[in-house]
Amino acid sequence: MSLLPRRRRLLALALPLVVLFLMVVRAELVLATGRHYELAISGYDPRDLLRGQYLRYRIEWNASPPPSCVEGSEPPCCLCVEADATPENPRVRTTPCERVNECQAFIRASELSNLEKYFVPEDMGLPLERAIRDRRASIRVAVSPRGDAVIEELLLDGRPWREVVGEEPR
Amino acid sequence: MGLERKLREWERAGLLEHHVVERILSYEEERSRPYALYVVGGLGALAIVLGVISVVAANWAEIPRGVKMAVDLAAVAGLAWAVHRAHDGGKPWAHEVLLILLQGLVLASIALIGQTYHLGGKPWQALLAWALMTLPAMLMGTSHASALALLVALNAGVVTSTVEWLEGLRWSRLWLLVLGMSLLGTWPLLHILVSRIRALTTWRPALAEVLSAVGWVTVLWGAVVGQHLWYARLTGDNVEREALVLSLLPVGVVALALLLTPHDEDAPSPAHRTERALLLYALVTGYAPLVIPHEPLGVLAALSFLGFCALLAFLAYQRRQVWLFNLATAGMAVRLLGIFVELFGSLMTTGLGLIVGGVVVLMVARFWVRQTRQFREQMRGGVTP
Numbered sequence: 001m002s003l004l005p006r007r008r009r010l011l012a013l014a015l016p017l018v019v020l021f022l023m024v025v026r027a028e029l030v031l032a033t034g035r036h037y038e039l040a041i042s043g044y045d046p047r048d049l050l051r052g053q054y055l056r057y058r059i060e061w062n063a064s065p066p067p068s069c070v071e072g073s074e075p076p077c078c079l080c081v082e083a084d085a086t087p088e089n090p091r092v093r094t095t096p097c098e099r100v101n102e103c104q105a106f107i108r109a110s111e112l113s114n115l116e117k118y119f120v121p122e123d124m125g126l127p128l129e130r131a132i133r134d135r136r137a138s139i140r141v142a143v144s145p146r147g148d149a150v151i152e153e154l155l156l157d158g159r160p161w162r163e164v165v166g167e168e169p170r
Numbered sequence: 171m172g173l174e175r176k177l178r179e180w181e182r183a184g185l186l187e188h189h190v191v192e193r194i195l196s197y198e199e200e201r202s203r204p205y206a207l208y209v210v211g212g213l214g215a216l217a218i219v220l221g222v223i224s225v226v227a228a229n230w231a232e233i234p235r236g237v238k239m240a241v242d243l244a245a246v247a248g249l250a251w252a253v254h255r256a257h258d259g260g261k262p263w264a265h266e267v268l269l270i271l272l273q274g275l276v277l278a279s280i281a282l283i284g285q286t287y288h289l290g291g292k293p294w295q296a297l298l299a300w301a302l303m304t305l306p307a308m309l310m311g312t313s314h315a316s317a318l319a320l321l322v323a324l325n326a327g328v329v330t331s332t333v334e335w336l337e338g339l340r341w342s343r344l345w346l347l348v349l350g351m352s353l354l355g356t357w358p359l360l361h362i363l364v365s366r367i368r369a370l371t372t373w374r375p376a377l378a379e380v381l382s383a384v385g386w387v388t389v390l391w392g393a394v395v396g397q398h399l400w401y402a403r404l405t406g407d408n409v410e411r412e413a414l415v416l417s418l419l420p421v422g423v424v425a426l427a428l429l430l431t432p433h434d435e436d437a438p439s440p441a442h443r444t445e446r447a448l449l450l451y452a453l454v455t456g457y458a459p460l461v462i463p464h465e466p467l468g469v470l471a472a473l474s475f476l477g478f479c480a481l482l483a484f485l486a487y488q489r490r491q492v493w494l495f496n497l498a499t500a501g502m503a504v505r506l507l508g509i510f511v512e513l514f515g516s517l518m519t520t521g522l523g524l525i526v527g528g529v530v531v532l533m534v535a536r537f538w539v540r541q542t543r544q545f546r547e548q549m550r551g552g553v554t555p
Contacts, residue, residue, distance in 0.1 A: 009257065012306035013250040016276045019303045020246060020283065024239050027287035072338070114290025121231045151288040162231060 030150045034142035035105045037081065038088045038155065039115075041137050054117040055128065055154070057137070062091045069094040071109045078147060079107040100147070108147040115141060118154050127165045131156050135164065173198060235286045242279050249275055253307070266313040273304045273319055294330035301327030309374070317380040329357075347413030355421035358392070361385030363428050389452055393478065396456030400471035405463045414460055425453055441488040448481045472509050476502060492545050499538045503531045 041057040061067050061079075069077040080095040080103035090104075100106040107115075118139070120128055140152040156164040174195060180186045226233070249272045256265040277300045284291060301323040308320035336350055364370065365382035404411075429446050455474040483498035510527030 009310060010254065012310060013253055013272075015306055016272070016303045017243065017246050017250055019299070020276065020279050021243060023280075023283050024243070027283070027289065031287075114288070117290060118288055119285040124231065 026148075027150055030144040030148050031142045031152055034144040034148075034150070035081075036087060036152065037085075037090050037105075037141050037143065038138050038158075039141060040089055041139055043132065053120060053125070055120050055125075055132070056117050057132075059115060059139070062089045063093055067092055067094045069109045069112065071113070073109065077109055078103075079109075079112065081105040081107075081143070097147075105143045105145075106147050107143055107149045111147065111149040115139070115149055115151060118151060124165060128161060131161065131165050238282065238286060242282055246272070246275055246279055250307075253310075257310070262312065266311055266316045269308065269311050269316050270319045273308060273323060276300060276304050277323075292334065294327070294334045297323075298327035298331045309377075312374070312376055314376045314380055317374070317377040318384075320377065321380055321384060344409050344413055344416075347410060348416045351414055351417035352420040355417055356424045358385045358388035359421070359424045359428055361388070363424065363431060366431050389449065390478075390482075393452035393456035394475065396459055397474040397478065398471050399459040400464065400467045400474070402459075403464075403466050404459065405465065407463070411461065411463075414457075418457065418461070421453070421457075425449065439488075441485060444481065444485045444488055448478075448485055451478060451481055468512055469509075472505060472512075475505050479505065487541065487545075490545060492542055495541065495545070496538070499534060499541075503534045503538075506530045506534065 040060040042060055043057050062085075067079055069079050076097045077094050078097040078100050079092050080100055082091040082093065083102060083104050085091045085104055095103070095106070097106070097108065135156045136158070138155045138158070140155060141149050142152050143149050154161045177186065177191045177194060181188060181191045249268060253265060253268045253272055256268055277296075280296050280300055283289065284296065304323060305320070308316060308323070311317060311320065332353060336346060339346060339349075341349070361381050362385035365378045365385065367378075370381075371378040428449065455478065458474075459471075479498045479502040483495055483502070486492075486494035486498055507527045507530075510523035510530075
């Protein structure tokens with residue numbers, strides 16, 4: 001049996017629990033305290049939005065020119081939500097991460113790709129794909145003061161997708 | 171009952187006394203378990219578990235995320251507590267099984283959190299986090315199974331994050347290949363090297379054994395695959411070959427360190443020398459077809475493999491590992507037969523090939539039977555070969 005003293009053993013067993021708990025707390029904190037925005041989305045290919053169990057789409061940023069911020073760029077870039085932006089379809093621009101203090105909120109480049117896929121329950125894939133094609137689709141995103149972004153909800157005509165898909169005949 | 175029938179048979183043959191048979195039967199009866207009940211009970215429990223999973227899965231979308239997270243974290247906490255209780259209760263078997271279950275549940279929880287909050291992220295991040303956060307707990311394990319689970323997690327995390335790191339490097343293609351091939355070649359050797367650290371062999375012998383076994387299996391399997399590349403046509407110089415040659419330097423350094431590192435046992439034995447020869451042979455014959463430009467050379471592939479099997483069989487003989495000896499000689503027999511199949515052509519050569527191949531295989535089989543009998547006698551008598 002283990003040669004570790006009792007206290008160290010308990011610490012070793014508690015470590016994964018603590019880390020998992022912190023992951024949940026972090027995500028919940030972003031949702032609870034972050035600024036909320038609604039972003040319009042569209043599919044890359046309207047015939048096939050689903051990739052495995054994820055819905056893939058493109059965010060239609062309200063920006064001119066379209067933001068070109070990618071992970072790994074030098075200097076690190078962030079997506080800046082303009083100071084006067086509205087929660088719906090906010091105006092954004094690419095900016096160096098060191099100059100985000102003039103933004104209403106900002107999203108780090110590493111978070112951007114996470115915003116372009118949405119986990120879908122297996123049996124909901126096809127009805128959801130159909131609904132997105134026929135309706136105005138958007139995502140509600142929470143953005144933390146540190147630039148983390150978490151998808152809160154997928155919306156169809158401004159309503160949670162489950163409500164809309166639930167009303168439609170399968 | 172089969173045992174009773176056999177015992178009665180031995181009693182009738184005069185091999186066992188009646189009272190001995192009765193004592194054995196009564197002992198077995200006391201120790202007998204209601205297996206049928208276990209099976210039925212197990213099936214019932216399995217049906218309930220599957221039913222609960224199905225009900226949860228059917229209503230997955232309706233379950234609030236707070237409930238999902240609470241249940242998941244409670245399950246992790248419960249399992250961690252159960253591991254602790256099994257340890258304190260002196261139940262090593264339960265301790266090891268629960269530990270492996272905990273490790274699996276942690277990975278599932280990372281995936282669940284990622285899906286629930288749409289966190290995205292890359293596989294290497296999840297795997298590395300999983301490996302690191304479960305490492306201290308998994309080091310509590312003492313069995314080979316938990317050691318293997320630890321090693322699987324650690325390798326998954328390290329290998330995927332290393333690949334990601336390599337992809338991010340802005341080096342020339344040649345040096346990226348050199349680095350990649352060096353890591354690929356040294357990684358299994360490092361497993362064997364680490365397995366010989368005295369602190370590890372005394373503190374976690376099972377982990378050291380599994381590390382060594384994984385390293386050896388990877389090296390030997392790699393060598394067998396490499397040897398068979400003599401069948402391919404690999405001519406001309408290219409960047410891959412250049413990178414491979416350059417990567418031989420770090421691989422050679424680690425291999426040399428391994429050859430010079432003494433085993434945990436104090437006195438060097440003939441088996442250790444054979445083991446070193448096998449390692450050297452595996453590396454040389456495994457890399458040779460990749461480094462030397464060549465046309466298809468099937469005979470060299472077969473000879474390399476036969477030499478490899480012979481060395482392996484000799485090592486098994488020295489270590490008195492019958493299963494390994496059987497495996498190596500079976501490998502030789504199959505390969506020998508294969509050589510003659512490769513010579514198939516006209517009816518005449520096919521016939522001759524099969525006859526000669528069959529005779530050689532029979533000779534190997536005769537040698538094998540004789541040696542395994544000798545093994546058993548030596549083991550019984552405690553004679554060192």
